Amino acid sequence: MKILFIGDIFGSIGRDMINDYLHRLVNDLKIDFVIANVENTSHGKGLLKRHYDELSFCGIQAMTMGNHTFDKKELYDYIDEADKLVVPINQPKVLPGVKTRVFDVKGKKIRVTNVLGVAFMDSRYSNPFEAIDEYLDLKQDIHIIDFHGEATSEKIAFAHYVKDKASAVLGTHTHVQTADEKIIDGKLAFISDAGMTGPYMSAIGCDLDSIVKRLKGSSAPFIVAKSSGQLSGVVMTFENNSPIKIERILINQDHPYL
Template sequence: MKLLFIGDIFGRSGREMIEDHLYALKKQHQIDFVIANGENSAHGKGITQRVYEELIFNGVQAITMGNHTYAKKELLDFIDEADRLIVPYNQLKTLPGVGSRIFTWQNKRIRVTNLLGVAFMNGYNYNPFIAMDELLEECDEDYHIVDFHAETTSEKIALSYYLSGRVSAVLGTHTHVQTADEKIIDQKTAFISDVGMTGPKEGIIGCSKESILYKMTTGLNHRFEVDEGPAQLCGVVIEFDEETNLPIKIERIMI
């Protein structure tokens, strides 16, 4: 089996990259299942029903989220029917949504889990290490893909070693910059610190340079604007052995 995970889709240009390139990517790499992080897919923050349906129409089979999950209040109107959406598993229990879902592909069961980090985040998230211990007590799927939406590389690397051999992949998102540390840990768990961002490539992590630099040079709050320049698509392709279900290759993609 081959799985494609697409990094944080940011705004309209990120969605256009999915529309323009996903079909060819699936054909080129013989992809069986596609996961994408969509927490910034609606104008750089959150997701709407129209955007959710657009991503599915263009070939995304599972959509993970992150710290901006509920930025668009419209999500609350359709989240119960959004059966391809995976929200952070270790978020406050009072928040709606499903944090770990099982999908079926050719009699293989694929579990997709979304986690939030705690380092330099808002402080309201449940410890992801303990949360995974609790979740894994009930997991026996063929593949288990974890989107770890976290700020620091150290926390992501730590979780990857903690879950080595217990999940199929730990894939970092959130920082929007693709890292060059992809590997397979102990020949059991695929890992990368950050998959990268799918969206504006010449701004500052998706936003216009002017809006970010204004705040950084003046210290004044300023609305961050989505950059409208050229775009990129970042992701990883993971290949699994059909008999053992273990990962045998992880490859970075950047268009």
């Protein structure tokens, strides 16, 4: 079983990269199941219905979210019908959405769960270490957790916490791919951040000049960068429901896909 997890899809350039490369990756790497973090898909924040449909058509089979889940209010209108979408388990309880889903893939039950970190994040979120407990003894063959958080230390500690009961903890949110992919204790595939699929020459997807102005004290708006694209993620290989390999995927002008 080979599972491709794609890091945060950001704006139209991220969607273009999915259109350009996903089919090739699935065919070339013999991918069985595709998961992507999609909370930045629509103009950098949130997910519009037409973009949910576009990504579904491209072949993304499960979609995780994050702190921008409900930035596009249209989500409230279609979330009950979005059968690929997984929202964070520890978002405020008043918010709707399915927090964990099981997908049937080639006779295997793959569970996908979404978790929000709290270190340097919104204080409304409940403790992920406590929230995950009720999801660790559910039935499935493979359990993939998207940990959407700011701090690498929190992600590493979380992976250690769940390593005996989950199959993978894949970090998202920082939009910068880390080089610490590993199989922990032969049980759990891990990376601190899978990276971003969006504008390559940017500050985590945003226009560099606008970010510099903000950092110098201006109230300049966040602007989605216009540049060439990149696609980031990881491919995991499972045997007998256990991870045996995790490899980074990075495609951009400096790392062309051959």
